[in-house]
Amino acid sequence: MRPNDHKGSGRRSGRGPRRSSYSRSDTRSPQPAPPVKKSFWQKLIGFFKPATAAPTNGSSRPSEPPSRQEPRQSRKPEPVEVTSSKLYFFNNSSEATESDLFELFKGVGSVKNAEIVTHKYNEKSKGFGFVTMTTIDEAKRAVAELHDKNFMGRKLVVNGAKSGDREPNYRG
Secondary structure (H helix, E strand, O other): OOOOOOOOOOOOOOOOOOOOOOOOOOOOOOOOOOOOOOOHHHHHHHHHOOOOOOOOOOOOOOOOOHHHHOOOOOOOOOOOOOOOOEEEEEOOOOOOOHHHHHHHHHOOOOEEEEEEEEOOOOOOEEEEEEEEEOOHHHHHHHHHHHOOEEEOOEEEEEEEOOOOOOOOOOOO
16 A cells, blocks of 8 residues: 555645535535636627617517617707807818818808818828907807808808817817
């Protein structure tokens, strides 16, 4: 007989507490099974999949989420009151240039400055910008006439620019 073949040698090869050979199932309360661990893909699908309630129509498949039953209503941007001669516009075509906007707004009144905000690295238009008119009355007239007007294939949205305490960073 080899030294490791007999039981009760006092040596243990495993880690953790020593366990006896008989079961104590009658003295312990039953523990619930540990939760099943989801895989990465199951978690990812669960994140994007909306939580649905149990089906009410008796079928085994859940009903469609309520958001798909009704068409989604588009949000209209809140108009900003014109309190200065600076205007904010967005939904601008990427092909539009500052001179195009200057000409468009010049049809309403005299323009001091037209600026399109661009990406920092590739200099492509972000689709919005600012126009400064000479007076507040001309700015109000420009909002009234140019808001929701088709310009280069898109409906241009024109509002009064929000005034802030500091100069905003438009570099991207």
